[in-house]
Amino acid sequence: MAPRKRRILMSNGSKVPRDPLTDARIxxxxxxxxxxxDPLQRLITITNDLxxxxxxxKEVLDMLMKSTxxxxxxxxxxxxxxxxxxxxxxxxxxxxKQQSSTPVRMPKRHSTANTSMQAVRNTHRYETRSQVKQKKPFP
Structure with missing residues (x-):
């Protein structure tokens, strides 16, 4: 007996209606x-006392409606x-986090995109022009 083929379920593009709780959360x-x-700090102080x-x-909802x-x-x-x-x-x-974070610096010489293992292994062998210029000649 031949094995059955699996049916692949395809999306028809229609959106499933969300429940009211999910809409309220969003x-x-x-x-x-x-x-x-300032209003955010006031909301935090209200919610700390559970x-x-x-x-x-009720206080949180009232304050939220007043401020927005x-x-x-x-x-x-x-x-x-x-x-x-x-x-x-x-x-x-x-x-x-958004206010205190510093932007991430990417490495200057090496990009992180799709480097082969051979390229990663051999990077230490070669020096850039700036590294060669910085080296002092032997006296």
Whole structure:
């Protein structure tokens, strides 16, 4: 008996509708990333006290609506305060990294793109013109 051929599933290009919770999460993170540093710090202080769960959630949503001046139709209230606090901390951490990071310097002589092992092994044998110029002649 011949083995069966596997059917390869191809995408037809249609988008699957997202559930409202996913939409709320995406919208919440997008709204937080647009905030400035001061309102973001206030949101962090509110979410640090998780003992008052519903009150903290309402405070976060109210402050977010005041600072972004966007209206929401209640979809953000689907999010838990734990998710909100995690998202706020992640966005704050990413903003700090963006402000404090220095750009990465690429090596001048060697590009990292597709070098063969032979080329990598032989790079130490040859000197660049600048290295030759820097060397002092023997006295």
């Amino acid at each position: 919208r919440f993170v997008r709204m937080i990333t647009c905030l400035e540093q 003992s008052k769960n519903k009150a903290a959630q 001046e966007e209206k929401h139709n209640g979809d953000l209230s689907l999010l838990s305060i734990e998710y909100m606090s995690d998202a706020i901390r992640c966005v704050a951490c990413n903003k700090e």
